[in-house]
Amino acid sequence: MSAAPAKYELLLKVIAWRAVSIACNFLITLAFTGEVGKSAGISVITGIVLMFFHWFFEVVWDGQFRKRIRNVLTRK
Numbered sequence: 001m002s003a004a005p006a007k008y009e010l011l012l013k014v015i016a017w018r019a020v021s022i023a024c025n026f027l028i029t030l031a032f033t034g035e036v037g038k039s040a041g042i043s044v045i046t047g048i049v050l051m052f053f054h055w056f057f058e059v060v061w062d063g064q065f066r067k068r069i070r071n072v073l074t075r076k
Contacts, residue, residue: 007059014055022047 026043033039 010058010062011055014051014058018047018051018054021050 022043025046026039029039029042030036
């Protein structure tokens with residue numbers, strides 16, 4: 001698999017997880033506030049912001065840390 005499709009697959013994975021996360025966040029926020037509109041707004045905004053941070057983290061992890069961690073873990 002080339003790098004470009006792998007990154008698109010990663011982005012789709014992050015978006016899918018964020019959809020689940022937004023739903024969970026909405027239910028928790030709704031339980032605390034009791035307000036559907038406020039809960040939806042908070043959940044969508046935090047979900048979008050965290051989606052970009054998650055994607056960025058995954059890209060940095062793959063590019064910077066994966067090989068280093070494997071090297072450390074496989075040393076004898």
